[in-house]
Amino acid sequence: MLKIENMTMRFGGVVAANKFNADIEKGQIVGLIGPNGAGKTTIFNVITGVYRPTEGKIIFNPGEEEQDITGLRPDEIAKLGICRTFQNIRLFKELSVLDNVFIGNHLRIESNVFSSILKFPNYRKEEKMMLEKSLYLLEKVGLEDEKDGKAHSLPYGKQRRLEIARALATEPKLLLLDEPAAGMNPQETRELMEFIKDIKDEFELTIFLIEHHMEVVMGICEEILVLDHGSLIAQGDPESIQTDSNVIEAYLGVE
Numbered sequence: 236m237l238k239i240e241n242m243t244m245r246f247g248g249v250v251a252a253n254k255f256n257a258d259i260e261k262g263q264i265v266g267l268i269g270p271n272g273a274g275k276t277t278i279f280n281v282i283t284g285v286y287r288p289t290e291g292k293i294i295f296n297p298g299e300e301e302q303d304i305t306g307l308r309p310d311e312i313a314k315l316g317i318c319r320t321f322q323n324i325r326l327f328k329e330l331s332v333l334d335n336v337f338i339g340n341h342l343r344i345e346s347n348v349f350s351s352i353l354k355f356p357n358y359r360k361e362e363k364m365m366l367e368k369s370l371y372l373l374e375k376v377g378l379e380d381e382k383d384g385k386a387h388s389l390p391y392g393k394q395r396r397l398e399i400a401r402a403l404a405t406e407p408k409l410l411l412l413d414e415p416a417a418g419m420n421p422q423e424t425r426e427l428m429e430f431i432k433d434i435k436d437e438f439e440l441t442i443f444l445i446e447h448h449m450e451v452v453m454g455i456c457e458e459i460l461v462l463d464h465g466s467l468i469a470q471g472d473p474e475s476i477q478t479d480s481n482v483i484e485a486y487l488g489v490e
């Protein structure tokens with residue numbers, strides 16, 4: 236689904252990612268972990284076109300054929316089927332919960348700007364479909380009763396779920412989640428884990444997620460990549476990662 240080849244990202248003197256390699260298979264939930272500042276979010280930023288990597292390649296293959304997406308614009312990458320959520324939640328705070336999801340649909344609609352302004356029949360039809368889809372996604376994330384409230388009035392955990400609903404509205408094939416459980420209580424975290432497995436199956440997603448809650452990472456990821464100072468220091472299933480001496484050292488700072 237996604238191949239990252241020898242990717243280096245430098246910001247001036249800072250090497251945020253250093254010759255990073257990854258191979259994410261279709262249908263998997265892959266975790267990316269590592270101490271703060273390890274370069275995790277930078278990797279997501281490079282995949283989604285926020286930054287062009289200093290070196291290396293990003294190859295995306297949603298099923299038909301391989302495509303080099305290195306250096307494409309974020310909207311082009313989203314259109315190909317990669318969507319993300321942000322470590323610092325990014326919602327349209329003053330818009331309603333429903334409108335936040337509705338906006339996600341726009342990436343997929345056929346009608347052009349003129350037909351949407353003039354409300355041509357095609358646009359009307361698409362608008363109706365978009366509305367139905369948005370309501371369905373809100374139900375899916377358990378926010379249907381809150382659809383008319385403003386996004387910023389939702390508690391933290393629900394804002395994170397709303398952000399995921401908006402991402403799903405773009406119909407991604409690969410979903411990137413940057414610390415989806417951040418700020419969630421244990422109950423919300425457990426629900427989130429079920430929810431992620433659920434949407435993976437229902438929407439046939441491949442999921443790449445950054446997370447600090449080890450319960451989440453060890454509980455739902457089939458494969459885990461461990462990053463430290465921009466470099467991949469370990470890779471494997473949850474069991475092998477938990478006993479890996481490099482990983483323990485990176486986290487605890489002991490030999």
Ligand SMILES: Nc1ncnc2c1ncn2[C@@H]1O[C@H](COP(=O)(O)OP(=O)(O)O)[C@@H](O)[C@H]1O
Pocket residue numbers: 246249250251269270271272273274275276277278
């Ligand atoms: N736009 C940027 N400009 C300069 N330095 C950056 C930028 N983005 C990230 N960095 C640096 O890259 C390193 C990795 O950051 P980040 O990817 O956010 O780490 P993580 O998500 O693992 O906590 C940090 O040292 C950070 O300060």
Ligand SMILES: [Mg+2]
Pocket residue numbers: 275276277322
């Ligand atoms: Mg980060």
